[in-house]
Amino acid sequence: MDLLFSPADEQYRTRIRAWLSDNAGDLALIAKAEDPLQAARDWQRKMYEAGFVGLTWPKSCGGQEASLTQQVVLSEELAQARIPHLINGIALTTLGPTLIQHGTEQQRQRFLPGILSAKEIWCQGFSEPGAGSDLPSLTTRAVLDGDEFVVNGQKVWTSLAPIADWCFLLARTDPKAPKREGISYLLCDMKTPGVTVRPLRNAGGGFHFSEVFFEDVKIPRDNCVGEINGGWKIARSTLEHERSGLSGVVALEANLERQRQMAAKLKVGDKTALDKPGNRQKLAQYWIEIEGLRHLGYRALSDQLAGRPPGASASVGKLFSSRLRQKIAKTSLELAGPLAPVAKKSPHVIERGRLHAGYFDALGYSIGGGTSEIMHNTIAERILGLPRSTRDD
Amino acid sequence: MDLLFSPADEQYRTRIRAWLSDNAGDLALIAKAEDPLQAARDWQRKMYEAGFVGLTWPKSCGGQEASLTQQVVLSEELAQARIPHLINGIALTTLGPTLIQHGTEQQRQRFLPGILSAKEIWCQGFSEPGAGSDLPSLTTRAVLDGDEFVVNGQKVWTSLAPIADWCFLLARTDPKAPKREGISYLLCDMKTPGVTVRPLRNAGGGFHFSEVFFEDVKIPRDNCVGEINGGWKIARSTLEHERSGLSGVVALEANLERQRQMAAKLKVGDKTALDKPGNRQKLAQYWIEIEGLRHLGYRALSDQLAGRPPGASASVGKLFSSRLRQKIAKTSLELAGPLAPVAKKSPHVIERGRLHAGYFDALGYSIGGGTSEIMHNTIAERILGLPRSTRDD
Amino acid sequence: MDFELSAEQVAMRDVARNMLGERWHPDKMREAIDKPPATIPTDLWAELSQMGWLGVNCDEILGGGGQDILTAAILVEEAGRALLPSTFSTNLASAWAIENSANQAHRDGLLTELVLGNKRVTLAIEENHGSWGPDTIELNATGNDRDDTLHLSGTKLLVPDGSTADLFLVAARHDENLCLVAVDADAQGVTVNAMKRLDGADIVELELNDVAVPASALLQWGGDGESLLREVYSVFTVLIAADLLGSAEVTLQMTSDYAKERVQFGQPIGSFQAVSHRLADILVQVEIGRSLLYGACLALTEQREERHALVAAAKSWLNETAIDATEAGVQLHGGIGYSWELDVHLHLRRARSNAATLGDSDFHRDQIANYYCDRPG
């Protein structure tokens, strides 16, 4: 047992750091750029050209065929340097691997380069108003008419939709089949007539999601990934694409560190918030939990390296880390005491409103990407082997 | 709105206090008496003769026809004076009201006097190994054969069984009927041939419960309460016999006060456990929760006084108070610090082992008399009106 | 023994629920998150006065409704449910302060103006010391017996509804004693700097730069300003607790309703214990919170010895209840709960804001610990 990365990996780390220090200096400017979208595309292309995108993909697909540990090293370094996620991140983690595994050669050649270079931005059309936790109950219809699917329906909680060039979506192609066996995985050009995007505002005030409406939208038959009616299995395999979560640990660690520094500055009478025994206990607890998550990540990574199937263990990390993120965000808010509710741009606001944003962001973590309730089911059924609760799925 | 008892009630309180101070002095001796059972019977008879038993029962049934508030005043005073529960308490709170409401005149005359005076001690035969939370699935059979039922089966978690003269039990008389509609409510002399009692030891080491086995036990047909096959409804009506829980509040208050005094004595370095900010927060929290339960009890009592049906609200009190009792007991144990695990009779044991006993007792509160899981179901379905979880009951 | 609402109180609650539901729309709080803070417009304010609610717990001789603090709390609970700006509870607390002051001039004149809706009054208590309450107050009111004028200098923060207030009741130290001093919003040396709360509510920073007021501006209780201030603080606190109860209860109701309708996996999500048991826990919290609130109101009215501890209990408990209920509301609504359109996040914002107003749960538990833990014996 050891926690060491190989000398080659450490060398790789050094290379990344050097490259980031040379190239990521003006990254903070992306959000402030005149055309932030273009700036984000440019950044991903720059990363790609330097060989830091599609790390574990085959070379034939434009990837680097790098090792798993190199990928971990890269995620850790990006998190450490607070580099924002790549603009095409969703396509890189879900669509790309799907096409590599299930796509036709033609699909791979057509779409993978654009995903890697961010020349084409992708959004994901899975959730629907009536199909959230119970995703396979989706009702968006796709009817094959000659060489085209005609799609009608509505998707929701779609990130990036207003700026996306393409959408990968699930649609029901056989309404009579059992619900998991009548779904197809389609690729849709967002400029196709009949596609409408309506941005949604979230509880925290941000515009991260959209609704996407499909009205008689025509998609070429060639844009179906895998078999017709075989889309659920394909989607499921990438939904379960497991990661060690080690880059998430770095982010949580940064959150806690900001909390510690804030507490040390916040005056409570003639002491600071960091002097209060109750607050010290809380910070210590979060330190413990972050270490727990980190070492859980090392175990997951070791499993992956040894080729052991990760199974449902990613649910453990997801459930635990979303809860931890929420606890840290809530405590940060509560540490601010009487000034906690002061809104941004007001006199006396704490941390320029960042506490509020962090709080709302954290609340979303136990909903998006599988609710905590679903994570509990998964752990109970797939790890503990408990009988399924009576439900139709 | 007011929280005042009437002058008559307050006068009643004075009378109880005076009587208790004259008569309850040697009560602590019951447990140490040569024949503790006889001493406990004697105490109940004494209480009964003084008019403090069967308080709200009709005079025709040997009761006092006292007001609800007088009953509350009595329970409060008994709890305050730390008077142990009456030996025939289960019969007084469940069987007695059942007989008054559903029994024949003959049954009332035969059994009520013995319940009141503790001349006959009763135990309750409801739970079975296969029927706990799902009580109506019980399988003890009673077959009517002429003028007698012949009973076969097993009961469990029966209090007082080794000393009981009689048992009131539920048995299945129609195995083909829906499970709630084939159950009868029977009264069985414990000296009947075929009745066997096996005491059970509980996790805390005490012998509070027994198993009771019935092997071809003959019970006269006249000892069926209410209609044959109509026993479930009758049992259910007394299982739901609601109380304000105000005497329980007095007991919790005493627990917290003992905790406070213990914390003030326990040294932690050169301070006491009561000086630790975390412990002060906990004690304050329990103070809050006890006040919450007390005022909830006042509301329940007001409802009862106004003749409003209590509904499922007793589940709220039961769920909350068993949890609170556990929290207080756990904290008492934890306050003892390094010496918490020292067993009774060892050098340096804290509070002569009472912390351990209190801890195990408290753990039982969320299991006996309806588990917390069942309380949650009741609240969700009957107060919030949520749909039942899919289950067969 | 009668510890439930009277028929009159129930009727008033129902009227308030209907009236506020018709005359105030939660969208105004939603909009205020981006725009300037939300305030109650003049016409609605006049209506609240006409309903008799602005003086609901003032003496009938002074134009009030002659009701107790509980009745005020019931109305504030409805204001919480309806997402009405806090101006209502602020003025109820201010009215209580003025009525219970020994200063006859204020009682006769000022209170009538408040009850009639002609003047809005607020309380300026908290300063910038990282904690809450009378014990943290440092702002000084100088002036001596021979001098007929008091001079105030200093800064108050988080003053509720300050943008529309005509008068500030400012907590200050005078001759080392705590007191409340009435300061006109347009007095020389008064500066009001708008702030905003997380929920879009109006709070301000109040700067007093050598503001001169007559000695008669001092509010006292039988000559004792500190007792009055502590009592006012408790009355205000219990009203905010009522507001929190309103948020908790309406969110529980919204979420239960949603759980009955929303179908996933072929059945309403409310049939899953992960949902139903969590909601049952919230119901328990709400019922305990309501019980504590009633108890605290009654104790204040009856001036019972444990009243401040009971107020602290109600506020501490309801802080957590409202946060738990509204956070559960977001989670159990799923994606829709996280959307801007649903009112759940407005209640979450209000709950989080009110929970940090007039003392968080730790603060109030500290008060109770001082009351309970350190008693002799």
Next chain:
Amino acid sequence: MDFELSAEQVAMRDVARNMLGERWHPDKMREAIDKPPATIPTDLWAELSQMGWLGVNCDEILGGGGQDILTAAILVEEAGRALLPSTFSTNLASAWAIENSANQAHRDGLLTELVLGNKRVTLAIEENHGSWGPDTIELNATGNDRDDTLHLSGTKLLVPDGSTADLFLVAARHDENLCLVAVDADAQGVTVNAMKRLDGADIVELELNDVAVPASALLQWGGDGESLLREVYSVFTVLIAADLLGSAEVTLQMTSDYAKERVQFGQPIGSFQAVSHRLADILVQVEIGRSLLYGACLALTEQREERHALVAAAKSWLNETAIDATEAGVQLHGGIGYSWELDVHLHLRRARSNAATLGDSDFHRDQIANYYCDRPG
């Protein structure tokens, strides 16, 4: 990067699980609750020695197994599952102390006796100050440089497995520095008063009445007794954490198995989310706890700077995990979980006892706060 058990460790764990399951019965712990404390009989002790487990993490040159602390922890976890008395973990920690002492005589002689199972050794650390750890130690070992003898007087509490110990490693202050001093159980002035733990384990009160030992009885680490003591305390703590993990895990397994079989309302209770989600939460706690335990063991072996904080993290977390798992075990088994016959309450008693041994969760969080919160910057 390899953060899982080696094939050898997995094999050893399986052997231990089988062997302890056959050779030790939980009934012995159950009986000890009423009767004298439970101890490991001589024949089983000899077997443990023959398996090489008593010296599993000692140098092979000294007769040990040459394994690291993690391997010892894995064996102790099995001892926890099997409800074996703590004598095993106590001796592993003692062996580590002796081996890492600069005192060659002890290493060569005493350690061999321990590893061979001829002598049982224990650690006498805690006193009666309401807290835990090296910082609370007051017992003095007097004697000066010219004197070849140390004199010890004072009382130690909660000394594990003291009834069968042949030798006590007593934590003391000598010249203001902390150290460990080896004291024979039959030395003049030594009195052992039996105590018992909630779970039936053997603990004792150790009275030292002017006990004289040669200066060579001092255990040091490169001349530094305090570093050795602190290191031993962490090693012992991480072994108790492993014991807690064993209790948590086996109880989770028993409860999951029961939930699959026990039918109520026409279905296995494990299909109700009130049961299954609570068990899922325990599984998460157990997995995080296992990760922390491995991390702490590795950090100790590698002498990493954060090792004491990681040990504190593992102990703090596993205290709570084991308590939560065993309390859930009682609750979810229902009536049967509350019975004397089921082993769940034995694990609950053990978890509660171990959680209060070598530091409760608050204590260890305080250690972490001192390490993490007060760092500069």
